Amino acid sequence: MRRIWPAVLAVLFYAVTASVFAPVATSEPRYPTPEADPFFTAPPEIGDFAPGDVVRQRKFDLGPYQGTDIWHVAFRSTNSAGDPIMGVTTVLIPTGVPNPPLVSYQALINSLGTKCNPSHSLVNDETPDAFGAALPLARGWAVALPDYLGPNVAYGAAKLSGMVTLDSVRALQRAPELGLGQSPIALAGYSGGGLATAWAAAMQPTYAPELTLAGVAAGGIPADLEQMALGIGFGNHPGFGLAWAAAMGLEREYPQRLPISDQLNAEGRWFRDFTADECRRFLLFHGVLRSAEQLAATRSLMDDPEARAVLRENSLRHYPGLPQTPTMLWQGEFDALTPFDAVADVAGRYCAAGVALTFSRYQIAEHMTTAVAGLPEAWNFIEARFRGEPAPTRCRS
Template sequence: MRRISTTVLAVLLCALYLVAPDPAATAEPLYPTPNPDPFFRAPDDLGRLAPGDVVRVRRLDLGPVTNISVWHVAFRSTNSAGNPIMGVTTVLVPAGVVRPPLVSYQALINSLGTKCNPSSSLINEETLDAWGSVLPLSRGWAISLPDYLGPNVAYGAARLSGMVTLDSVEAVQRVPELGLDQSPVGLAGYSGGGMATAWAAALQPTYAPTLKLTAAAAGGVPADLEQMALGIGFGPHPGFGLAFAAAMGLEREYPDRLPISRQLNETGLWFRDFTHDECRRFLLLHGAIRNAEQLAATKNLMDDPDARAVLRENSLRHYPGLPTVPTLLWQGVYDELTPFDAVADVAARYCREGVPITFSRYDLSEHMTTAVAGLPEAWNYFEARFRGEPTPIRC
């Protein structure tokens, strides 16, 4: 599974190989083609709304399926520059359950196109771990799957994903038809989804202080993007397509600080254009035979202080804020993709500062195997918190 390398191999090579400014270059960031469905179009007066306010709601027609209802909820959120953006989440509500617990499940997106978001991709197999929501539904819980990378599908932008996740929960609880306003709330996710989850938990006390959370569970968290970027090599890598996509996603979110397109050669600009609307499988396939050497006009690994600052701003290891919600972190000790020591450092700091933390170590090296091993623990952790049981403290 080195292929999924990438939930945040995130910033890896590309974002940092290509940061020295080239005054002759004029290429600007390339954003995704907007979803043509009018539901996904932000209103002109979006800025008058507060984060978490509902923009619009619709129920999807599932034909003969009657045991769940599926909804799209559009809401106001905020990007990394503090500007208003519109987010969308997909909500699955089990029939016949009164006040079900609500789990915001941050799925693996690993993509650049709007068609790859959970709001569009749950039925086309692009949302790799959508199966992870089956067990919560079977327990009678409602599930929300936010498009947490925002309207520009800014893959790799961790802080953004945390803010969108929090706003999505507030919006879901404000929709009367869903009946979830008094539901206990859990946040869950693995790898890139774990990054969004962990950031949401850490940001909640300051970004969404009135939002009541019951539990958070994040696994395989890419907790130090700078460390990951420094640890990656220059040669070919099976996850290069997603690494390149992460660089493009970060440029979309930080166009003035990471002008990566300006550092691409002609082939690199072609590849950027070729992949800018595509999803995980396409990116993996077409990136497998390419590398940064072929696409970059310049290579200045980690020379640009602003680029390194962006990585640190999106690395949980360097974020001083603390969650107050009971939090489960689980990590493979020998994970070849997301370094164990970075997550262990976060857990140790949380413990020292009195965060109700449970840190579970799995003696596994394969990234996605740890996801399968840890998800049952996460759901049981939620079950206990929803029942009001004391949080086990394990550092």
């Protein structure tokens, strides 16, 4: 899975002319197929709800999680353009435990289809870190897994993910049937989920100032999409399928500012439609022998300032907001997927501003190995915050 996030630029900026297919004049983004289940459809009056208000909820059974009450909660949120949208989170609550600590865990989605969201993927095995996300249940905590990419499954849209994450927590506190209104709250996630988690923490003081967070743990953060973009090559790569998904997801969220479909040749438009509803494993398998060079028809996004602006707007390195809660960041020093220096810059800025930050550096190169190495420390960090222990500050480890 190395260099997947950086490969986004193979689609965003370095779309080169390398096909016998003719370019298309205009082409709309390809959005996911609408949900058949009406629970996931926003009501026409979604704009009348306040961010975080509960739209509807339902309880259901899930065999592998015995002794646990499981709910879907639909709520109002906001997209990157400021428009109202409906989000969904799935929460697992230990049966009979009043006001348990609550962790919102932003899972690895890395996909384009709604079937890949945690609201579906806990039963179809498409959430690769579902087991690790469920581990806090053994500590007596409740665990929520939001569909933080929004209704259009906009993979790569970090600002959106932060808002949906915060609104999902608001909704869980506002649903009296869940018994979480007085629960202490923490956020956690890795890689794409770490991006959503870190953005939620940084946006909370301005977007959801009434929320009190006990702690935040985020790892493997793609903190500077523009930097990743500038350093990418555009040949074949085994992780191209996920890079493609990130480009398509950003186009879904910014259709006017990132008209990537306009830059595709006929094969690219076919591949866009072929993958529009698919999940991580499908994307990896079918992207392994493909590249932006094969699927693009023009260089017109090469140095587009608007495209660069979108990447910067979704890069934590350039976001001025600061968490007001104890925060742990963990990162592999030699991670080829999510560059260390961008996260180190974020950590330095946080420490200089007085954020109670624990920054853990792991001398590891492989992206997912760092996830496994750092997750126990992350859970222990959060547990200490739930116990009310003073947060340490460690800007360099």
